[in-house]
Amino acid sequence: MTSNTESKVQYALCFHCDLLSELPDITNHHKAICPRCHTRLARASLHMKRDTLIYSICALIMLILACSFIFIHIRVVGNTNNLNLLEISTLLLEDHYISLMFLFVLFVLSLPILSLSIQIIVCSNLPLSKFRKRDLMILYDKLSHWSMPEIFMAGVLVSFVKLTNYGDIGIDQAFWAFCLFIIFQLKSTLEFSSRKIWNEIATFNFVNSKLLPGKIGIKQNIRLCLCCHAILPALQRHCPRCKQKGKLRENDKIQWTMALLITSLILYIPANLYGIMNTIFLGSASSSTIIDGVIYMWQEGDYPVALVIFTASIIIPVLKILALSWLCCFVLFKHQKKQRDCIKMSRLYKMVEFIGRWSMIDIFVVAVISTLIRNGELISVYPDIGVIYFAAVVIITMIASHQYDPRLIWDKH
Incomplete structure (x- = not known):
């Protein structure tokens, strides 16, 4: 078993190049970079939970407002068409474009809401067991990459140029609320530290032998859990922290x-x-x-x-x-x-x-x-x-x- 002194030392096994690094004491809003491939290993924030909670709640409020009012409108040949964010999915469904409706609802509305909700739950003081928190973090790790509200907004801005050929385009209150939602959502994602939440669930190190910083993991017979980034023995198939299966390579x-x-x-x-x-x-x-x-x-x-x-x-x-x-x-x-x-x-x-x-x-x-x-x-x-x-x-x-x-x-x- 590792000694008490060694167990207090924080290590990170780079998920891009497999180099083991000993993490220094990272000050507020600074980050640790892998010396081999320059990948970010960890980021410190003194008030991570508080800041993530604030930005996530603000983002959800802005999204609710953005879905409650008119988003954009266009005047074509004397007729004015108003568009609400929720109406995009409704109209696509009525025209039987189910695949396109599903992509919009999933990437622009559902996954951002789910990711923000998970951040709020794990960063609040709710009486949540480690097993429930573990399941939420696994879900967050699998789905957070697919959130695309900022790409949707870029598509809206491109649409404005095309729509000027059809009529007079205008923006309404919900447009600005959605812009604020994107800003708050990106800020909450940057503030959120998955590593800190996982370390609260269980320890990061499940290796009995001494870890040697500066050497790659494969030469030390250790591997990285690609889900929770715990350090495991090379031959251990299931991670004790997140219960996900993996192997050395x-x-x-x-x-x-x-x-x-x-x-x-x-x-x-x-x-x-x-x-x-x-x-x-x-x-x-x-x-x-x-x-x-x-x-x-x-x-x-x-x-x-x-x-x-x-x-x-x-x-x-x-x-x-x-x-x-x-x-x-x-x-x-x-x-x-x-x-x-x-x-x-x-x-x-x-x-x-x-x-x-x-x-x-x-x-x-x-x-x-x-x-x-x-x-x-x-x-x-x-x-x-x-x-x-x-x-x-x-x-x-x-x-x-x-x-x-x-x-x-x-x-x-």
């Missing part, structure tokens, strides 16, 4: 990543060939693809919007597929790895993780425009089949990046 995840990339590449073809929006004007229907929208915006002189759509919908999905393929090839075929190459690959993976969600902008643009422009046979806009294919590409590539184990980059260094 997830080598089969490379195969899963490559399989998902091939699937997304196949779906990317119909996503660009089929239309994503169907416009009915004076009884005649016309379908437009993603590239048609980019060309239209460019011809209209809206160059920044055209570049945003082209980057988010064309460049990012392609680059993400190529980048993840490169990362898989680096692990499989690169036998002599230099540190600078590993650092480059690690940075590439972090970039892929960050930008992958932003391709959802075009999905939210279609959802907003199709629910606002509804004037019967005069002019109406409806989602087309291509938007489902494109959403599948974005979601599958996000799953592929989560399946990838970045520690494999450093193993042969």
Whole structure:
């Protein structure tokens, strides 16, 4: 067993490069960085629970206000259409676009509410058992990456430029409430420390041997729990803290990543060939693809919007597929790895993780425009089949990046 003095020392096993580090006493609002791959290991906040609680409650209040009033309105040929956030899902459901409605409700409303609720519960003084707190933290770890209200807002701003071609667009009270919701939600996520909550549930160290900072975990016969980041013996399959199953290296995840990339590449073809929006004007229907929208915006002189759509919908999905393929090839075929190459690959993976969600902008643009422009046979806009294919590409590539184990980059260094 470890001694009392050693058990008080805080360690962190980097989930990107597997380097074991001894954490110093981190002062308020400072963070500890892995010296090998520069990944953030821990962040300190003296009043983490209080600040997270305040920002989370404020975010939920703003979201309730944003859903209670008119979000945006547009005046088309003498008719004014008002749009409430909840009406987006209702109108999409009435038109039988269940998949698009599900994506909007899940990523923009349900998951942010669930994540904020978990933060409030675990940071408050509720009489919660360690087992219930553990289950909530496992759920938070699996779902927090899929919250996308800020991407929806970016899609709304892009929609404004497109909607000016149909009529006069205006914003209402709920728009500003939703902006405040995004700010408070991002602030609460930054303040929240999963490591601190997990350490309250149980100790982080379940290894009986002495830990050696500065050496990688695989050479010390220890491994990291990818759920709660506890340090475990290499051969221990189940984590005593979160009860999740794991192993020393997830080598089969490379195969899963490559399989998902091939699937997304196949779906990317119909996503660009089929239309994503169907416009009915004076009884005649016309379908437009993603590239048609980019060309239209460019011809209209809206160059920044055209570049945003082209980057988010064309460049990012392609680059993400190529980048993840490169990362898989680096692990499989690169036998002599230099540190600078590993650092480059690690940075590439972090970039892929960050930008992958932003391709959802075009999905939210279609959802907003199709629910606002509804004037019967005069002019109406409806989602087309291509938007489902494109959403599948974005979601599958996000799953592929989560399946990838970045520690494999450093193993042969």
